[in-house]
Amino acid sequence: MRHIGTFRGKVAIITGGAGGIGEATVKKLLFEKAKIVVFDLLQGKWQDYSDDVYEMKVDISNRREVEDAVNCVFKKFNRIDILINCAGILKDHLIDDMLDDEWDTVIDVNLKGSFNCCKAVTPFMKRQQQGKMILISSVAALGAKGRVNYAAAKAGIQGLTKSLAIELGPHGIHVNAVAPGYIETQMSKVSEADAHKRGIDNFNQMKEAILNRNPIRRIGKPEDVANVIEFLATEKSDYVTGQIIYVSGSPSN
Template sequence: MRFAGKVAIVTGSGKGIGKTIAQKLVLEGALLTVTDVNKQTCEETALQINQAGGRAIAVEADVSKAEDTRRIVDKTIEAYGRIDILVNNAGFVKDARINDMEENEWDSVIDVCLKGAFLCSKYVSSHMIEQNYGKIVNISSRAHLGNPGQANYSSAKAGIVGLTRALAKELGKNNITVNAIAPGLIETDALLHHPKYEKIKELQKKDTPIQRIGLPEDVANAVLFFASDESSYISGDLLHVSGGRFG
């Protein structure tokens, strides 16, 4: 198994893409810290992993708060003694046109999506430096190219790309790789329950060379590549998982 004995933190892993990433890492032998702002989904995901024969701890946390990110790291070290993989997945959208966007709508998205990745990388990387080994995978988005009505989210996800490349240059000498993934439209529960799901699905098929909506597994497979030693000479890169759609 690719990740036997490796310790991974996946933020925002109570549900959706993050949960799928966590489950796939465990299937490949990783020891997991499941962390989410929602205590119930966080604990449920960890319980499901443990009941299936894996090993996971649950840490309820808001990654936009330094004290919470330190607690994620402390609990992981306490449970496993090291951290090998960090997946900065936590994020959410709060869409509005720029003239209608409130300051708190800007701040909240930037804080979770971008500041959260900064804080987690800051506190996790100190342990990775000591180990002279680490894999950081940041979840950006195709929105980093700019989406109308998503100035906050697009800015945060573009910032993730810049953060990724800065950290890759900074941490490379410590045998730490830092890469990012930019998913396109992914079929999460939220999308499946969207009132305009069928229309969205048809538009996606029309506008995407690979004519389907992406699956959480598509993103997770890319994450596992960057988290593995198969990508040991790749750092600072951005991989689009968008079915060939870039605009």
């Protein structure tokens, strides 16, 4: 049977699509026949993968770069249906040792970057009177030792999500966020390497504690998050907006 594809004819911008949750999301939407433009500083990941993936080198913390890239996407496809903000960065430290640059970079990429992308696509989605924006928060938004910068950025994304949902809902634009728990990605490997900066002496012990608190009794995979993102990008979520969906395998987070 021929696979029609949920997103056939749709155009999606996915930031941070070269790895982790972003990579898994690109694959999900590609299977459903979307045209995808990946904004990432890392290039070449999708070069030989599919003719329906286009890569653009974009620093999402730079408003002008984002605006120029979004304009290019619209000129090429004459539509932008979906924005998925997966790009993120960690620079962990306890507050006594956190540098201004570590604070600024994490806020600029995670929070300002999401704002820049949402702002840039808004005029095009308003013109279409439809669109889906999916942002990535984190359980860290509820508080995380050694991550005051990351926690603040991810909490800000939740406020950004709810505010945009109120503003843009009358224009047919849905805005939601996904808040993952511990997910096995390259970023989690960075977290492990820098665990001492968070005052964590035994990372494996901490990981085991997370596992023991989890009723599902496993660590999350990028595909677990991508599945929820995919749902939020479809018409099946048309009565869902301004929501923060925790993907952590746990009801308590």
